[in-house]
Amino acid sequence: MTKHHVTTTVNGDAVEFLCEAHETLLEVLRDGLGLTGTKEGCGTGDCGACSVTIDGRVVCSCLVLGVEAEGKAIQTIEGMAAGTRLHPLQRKFLEHAGLQCGICTPGILVAARSLLERNPDPTEEEVRYWLAGNLCRCTGYNKIIDAVLDAAREMRGADHA
Amino acid sequence: MPDTMTFTKKELRVVGTRPVRPDGVPKVTGLARFGADYSLPGMLWGRILRSPHAHARIRSIDTSKAQALRGVKAVMTSADLPEQKFEYVGPERVAVNFWHMTRSVMAREKVLFEGHPVAAVAATSKTIAEEALGLIEVDYEVLPHVIDVEDAMKPDAPLLFEDMITRGIEPAPDRPSNISKRIELKIGDVEAGFAAADEIVESSFKTAPVHQGYIEPQACLARFDTDGQAELWASSQGHFVIRALSARLLGMDIGNLRVYPAEIGGGFGGKNVPYVEPVALVLARKSGHPVKIVLSREEVFKGCGPAAGSIMTVKIGIKKDGRIVAAAGVFKFQAGAVPGSPVMNACMCAFSPYDIPNVRSVGYDVVSNRPKTAAYRAPGSPISAYAVESVIDMAAARISMDPLQFRLKNVAKPGTPTVWGPKHAHEGFAETIRALMQHPAYTTPLNKNQGRGVAAGYWFNNGGESSAAVHINEDGTVLVATGSSDLSGTRASLAMMAAETLGVEFDKVRPTVADTASIGYGHLSAGSRTTFATGIAVVEACKKVIGNLCARAAMIWDVNAEDVVWDGGCARYTGKKSGEFEPLSLKAIAVKKSVTGGPIVAEVSVNAGGVAPGFAAELCDVEVDPETGAVKVLRFVTAQDVGRAIHPSYVEGQLQGGAAQGIGWALNEEYIYDEAGRLTNAGFLDYRVPVASDLPRIETVLVEVPNPNHPFGVKGVGEANIVPSLAAVANAVSRAIGQRMTELPMSPPKILKAMNGGR
Structure with a gap:
């Protein structure tokens, strides 16, 4: 072949x-x-x-x-991390317990980063619909949504600084 | 709330806080290694040939063409696995029969379900392995099949095993059937109880089999040396159990198999038993090369046990004041292709939340041409709770009583007998129901087409065998090794308990999951047992280390060891001798280890008893679209008695995850078969698990009634949360549409039909 x-x-x-x-x-x-x-x-x-x-x-x-x-x-x-510096989404996933087993986490982080590049200030509903193509069977999504919204908040603050 | 645990005297520093998990960073950077992420030089790819038929006799298997294909290094069939003795071993609730297990791993005389493994190959590439599967010639004699449980119980049903005589019936039936076993549990006089009742409520229910839906398909890597020693990297809920079962199925010594725990990408009970591991080991043994097997999602659905489907009838008798005086349930469970559904759990848990003097639970374990069921989060209990909690809801409505008040009035307390004998011994049920009643959601008004459902549920939780080793490094840092697979954060909870016990900072403790050659036996991470039982092992090992540290401090001070105590992370002298005795920190003692007796290590193994059960109560608000029958979950509140939350974020996550799975079970998920007995929805497109946009926020209430038998009060937290969810959703939908829904999943066509009076 x-x-x-x-x-x-x-x-x-x-x-x-x-x-x-x-x-x-x-x-x-x-x-x-x-x-x-x-x-x-x-x-x-x-x-x-x-x-x-x-x-x-x-x-x-x-x-x-x-x-x-x-x-x-x-x-x-x-x-995703800049060398030894985690991306804010990676940090917020850890802080908010946005992962349990962690198998879906890489895909969700990649998808979430793409969302925040397009929409730095998404609503909870926008995050839920954007991530609707990423299955997580452990968390019920609550803490994932929390982590994405908090990372967005922090990244918006950083942009203004 | 009474608080009787050992650690209450002082303020907890670590337990109850929310540190970042020690295994977190590799999981957000992609560096954590799951089952499919291991490889070795010279590695081959293994693939499994599966039956296209639901039921067929294997006349012959010709592997010669596959064997001759360039790049194919080994082909195996069941002939490469030794025959096993036919006997049921282990405790009745979870008994296994290796004669069946070896046939589940690889078919022998017959294929018993579509997707049943019949052969496997190992080749130098995935492409060649796939091509080789196509060259294996299997001559099948196709047999009539049976899928549904009631069909399988009929006298003229096609038999999966021509000699299966139902166990548990006296005298034994004289004809074989697909009913593997009948179970009957009872207390009191059920007939007299119903005769004394003012109202009797009865209904029948049906639930579809659902899959655990872990996102990581089964995967492993095996190597097998010519001296008989083998190594296995596997994603499982218990690498010691995978070792024992794989060794048994291969007929090899346990001591010759070393299993390394990969990170596990979800299990929920589905990764308690081996599927791919024995196959990879045989292929590695035959080929002399390392072999990796990674299943496809279709193989996971078709070959790796879903939870049982069921048909159930539940009847309860009540007095006008709301007291339940009698209850009876018949639970018929699909075991899949070989015996072993969790129907006994279902019978035991069904009425356990309540104090009912007269109870009878009858269960049937029934085989049919489906994959063997596997455990799924509180296996059996959510299914029987769906039926029981639906009937409870109907009974409360019958006498116009508040449904939570009705449950509270009948709730089991310490001293209440269980249907299987022992009395309940723990508080927490009533507290949990009260916590839900006090939640603001319970009194929020609803609008048109909306309904609110509540339900409660019981789960045993497990204790059992666990091992832990605590090593004090020479700089005062601490290693905690256990043999317990970490499904979702137990390295964090175990390290927190170690830090609390030793009096050191959380980030000075590094927890690991040790392989089977590096720590004593640890049973499955299942039954919500790890933080409880392995936690006890960790705390006991820490206490042993503390004794050792105190002895060393006494040696340094030249005082009696009994005059030294451990307090606040330091050895302190409490005796009467004069002189300077500045407290010695763990680090100060650790740096002197070489001159005070050498390495500071303790390993402790326990067989933990003193388990306290899990109890959950949940509320669900839904809105039903009268045009389409689609259900939107508006609000979901889950309250659970967790004993004590070691890491509250991860405990909340357990409750939220359990509720989400329960919502999927109630509304969407099911195995759908065609006429030929083939699964038609073996993928995540057609088997629809809840996605982020399907769910509301899931609100949690952590009720903490400590377990006096655990140093920190822990009760298991992983499973009780899913037990009420199915019924909570069903009760909400039934109230929203004014019709009792008696079949899961409550998909839009079924709801529309119910709303249109059965048409």
């Missing part, structure tokens, strides 16, 4: 990889590049655990082919 050569950017770094035509971006990230922070919960785009951004847009990486990464900018959970 011929493999395709793909040149892309992952978390700001230039990356090249070989993949088969049918391999998903999720498989490439996890099995090829060793970036296992992106999780597979369903493989059918229903749970959001594999959320990453491509050129700033949230996608389920299980529904994207690896070859589609060519020339794109991919952001995964591994690129």
Whole structure:
């Protein structure tokens, strides 16, 4: 089977990889590049655990082919903290107990960051609808919503400073 | 509220606060390693071939073509697993039969459900493994199948096991059936009780099987050396149990298998038993390579036990003043393909919240052509509570009594007999109902098409076997290792109890979940037992360490050890000897460890008794759309007696999570089969768990009636919260539409039908 050569950017770094035509971006990230922070919960785009951004847009990486990464900018959970400094969303998830088992957390953080980039001051309802594609079975979502709203508050304050 | 715990004398410094969990950062950066995140050099990918039929005899399996495919390193069938003895072992409530278990892992004579594993391969890539599955030729003789529990109980039903004689009936039936077991529990004289009742309320109910819905599919990595020693990295609710069951199923020594606990991405009871681990171990043994297996979501739905579905009838008799004088329930549970539904739990828990003099619970454990059921959060109890709490609601309405007042009037107290024998021994039920009655939500007015439901529920909680080791490092920092899988924050709660006991700061304590070769046995993280039972082990180990620290301080001071006490994180001299005895901190003693006796370590194993049950009471407001039958949950309040909340945020999270799962169970979730006995909704698109926009905020009330048998008063918190949820939602919907809903899930078509008088 011929493999395709793909040149892309992952978390700001230039990356090249070989993949088969049918391999998903999720498989490439996890099995090829060793970036296992992106999780597979369903493989059918229903749970959001594999959320990453491509050129700033949230996608389920299980529904994207690896070859589609060519020339794109991919952001995964591994690129969310700035070096040793956690993103405010990451910090607020810890402070608000926004995770229990933690398997859905990377996908939810990636999706929530994308929301706050578009809408720095979302209502609770807007957060709930934005995250409706990210399943969490542990928390009942309360503390996730609290964490996102609190991170938004803090980030708005930081912008004004 | 009486407070009898040991630690009450002084102010708690750590317990009851909300520190960031010690395992938190890797979980927000993506670095935490879950079951699917491990790999080894030379690793192969394992895949499982599953039955396309609901019920068929396996005439033959030809694996030769698969074996010949380039890149395939091993193919296995049930022939690679030793036959097991047919016997039920362990306590009756949770008995297992390895003859059945090995057949659940890999089919032998027959496939018993669609998705039943029949063979497995290990190959150098996922693609090759998948291709190899297609080359395995299985010759099936398709048999008639049966899916629903009442059909399965009929005398002419297709039999899953041609020699299954129902247990629990005297004399034993002379014909085989799909009824594995009949259970009857009773106290008092039920017939006399009903005869003395002023009002009798009776109704029948049906619930669909629902899946635990953990977001992480089962996954593991196994390696097996030619000397017979093996290692396994697995996501489970108990790596010691996975070790024991896998070793048994492979016929290997437990000592030859070391299991490392991966982070677990949700379990809820569904990861108590092995599915992929024995398969990966056999493939690793046969191939000589490490083998990784990660299930797909479809495989999880089709192959890894949902909770049981049921058909139930409940009848209660009451006096005009609201006293319940008799209760009877018949609970028929789907076990799935092999025996072992939680019907006994259902029978035991059903009427447990109440003081009823005459009770009879009858249960049937019934096999049918579905995947074997697995535990799901208070297994059995939410199902029987749905029926009982619905009938309780009808009874309260019959005599125009407030539904919570009705429950409070009949609530069980210490001394109230249970249907299985012992008397209730703990407070907390009445306090929890009162807490809900006092919540402002209970008196908020409702609008048109809206309804309010309440319900209560009981769960045993568990104690049992746990181990913990406490190591004092030479700089005064503390390691706490336990053998208990951390599902949702127990490393935090255990470290908090250690910090509190030792008198050190929380961030000086580092908790870990140790592998099976590094700590004594720990049973499953199930039954809401970890913070309770493993917590006792941790506190006992800390106390042992404190004794050791005091002895070392006495040595440094050259005084009698009995004159040294541990207080505020320091050894203090209390004797009469004159001289300077500045208190010695843990750190001050730790730095001198080498000259005072060497390493400071204590390991303690316990078989914790003194369990206090969980009790929850919940309120749900809904609005039903009369055009579509869709239900919107407007408000949900969950009150639970938690004993004492060690980390209140994580305790609240347990209550919220349980309620959310209960709402899904009540409104959306179900296994749907086609005529051929195939599951038609094996994915999260068609099997719909609640998403963020489906739910309101879930309000929590932590009732704290401490358990006197735990050093910090802990009662289990993980499960009781889901017990009332189904009924709370059902009672709310029934009040909103003025029709009693007797079938779950209450999907829009069913509600519309009820609103239109059955049409």
